[in-house]
Amino acid sequence: MSYLSEKELYRKYMEFFETAERKRRWRVFDDIDWDLAGKVEPTDDAVLCAETFCAVESYMPDYVAEGLNLVRESFGQAWWHVNWGYEEAKHALALREYLVRTGRRTMDQMIDFEADVLRKRWTLPFGTIRQMVCYGALQEKTTWMIYRKQMLATRGSGDELLTSIYRFISRDEAAHGGFYLDVIGSCLAEDREGTISDLHHVFSRFTMPAYDLVPDYESRVRVMRAVGIDRKAFLREVFLPIMSRLQVGRRELARAAAQEAARRQEGELPTPPG
Numbered sequence: 412m413s414y415l416s417e418k419e420l421y422r423k424y425m426e427f428f429e430t431a432e433r434k435r436r437w438r439v440f441d442d443i444d445w446d447l448a449g450k451v452e453p454t455d456d457a458v459l460c461a462e463t464f465c466a467v468e469s470y471m472p473d474y475v476a477e478g479l480n481l482v483r484e485s486f487g488q489a490w491w492h493v494n495w496g497y498e499e500a501k502h503a504l505a506l507r508e509y510l511v512r513t514g515r516r517t518m519d520q521m522i523d524f525e526a527d528v529l530r531k532r533w534t535l536p537f538g539t540i541r542q543m544v545c546y547g548a549l550q551e552k553t554t555w556m557i558y559r560k561q562m563l564a565t566r567g568s569g570d571e572l573l574t575s576i577y578r579f580i581s582r583d584e585a586a587h588g589g590f591y592l593d594v595i596g597s598c599l600a601e602d603r604e605g606t607i608s609d610l611h612h613v614f615s616r617f618t619m620p621a622y623d624l625v626p627d628y629e630s631r632v633r634v635m636r637a638v639g640i641d642r643k644a645f646l647r648e649v650f651l652p653i654m655s656r657l658q659v660g661r662r663e664l665a666r667a668a669a670q671e672a673a674r675r676q677e678g679e680l681p682t683p684p685g
């Protein structure tokens with residue numbers, strides 16, 4: 412598999428890190444007005460959603476460990492991954508603090524919940540770095556869309572505290588997605604056919620990370636649909652903008668799909684489960 416040079420990956424990491432340090436950093440203890448915790452009245456749905464996102468972000472040890480092992484020989488990618496892990500850890504922390512400080516969950520309940528969550532383990536959904544970059548772009552952009560929709564819903568219900576937390580988190584998710592898209596752009600310039608094949612491979616099998624690992628998954632997803640998080644929104648706000656930004660046409664993806672099907676028929680690739 413063809414992939415980017417270490418020099419280019421390092422340069423991308425440094426650009427991302429410099430912008431993050433200079434312009435995007437936010438502090439859990441100083442930038443969130445926790446005095447609001449005693450004043451807001453979160454709805455049950457908002458609490459359930461915050462707890463769901465907290466659970467998904469709480470797989471951070473698996474995300475970091477699995478991802479870091481995959482890229483450990485690349486300085487730029489390994490250092491980027493650790494910075495990314497720090498930001499994701501902060502997301503889980505802010506949501507956890509929100510649930511406890513508003514009195515909607517006790518510390519003991521959160522500890523039990525997190526222990527329950529981590530009883531299952533997240534593993535890498537794809538086997539190569541470039542496929543994981545494609546997955547990262549789709550996953551981060553979807554996460555951004557979800558937080559943004561939640562932010563609009565909590566703003567509408569007058570929960571300024573959760574709105575401000577979602578604003579900080581969604582800004583981070585947008586930056587993560589942007590980084591992956593930038594890397595994919597370089598991959599396309601270097602090996603267009605191979606990269607589009609990976610894009611098709613990942614996009615046709617995509618599911619959100621860890622959602623299916625979180626306890627009571629189905630009822631949680633039902634609540635999220637109520638604020639407009641569904642397949643239509645995914646296509647309109649995530650998939651199509653990604654394709655447009657990458658300047659990859661549907662025909663190119665269809666060609667990659669046909670090539671994959673042909674290779675499977677010839678026995679070069681295993682038939683995917685399901």
Ligand SMILES: [Fe+2]
Nearest residue numbers: 468499502584
């Ligand atoms: Fe996150």
Ligand SMILES: [Fe+2]
Nearest residue numbers: 551583584587
């Ligand atoms: Fe993220």
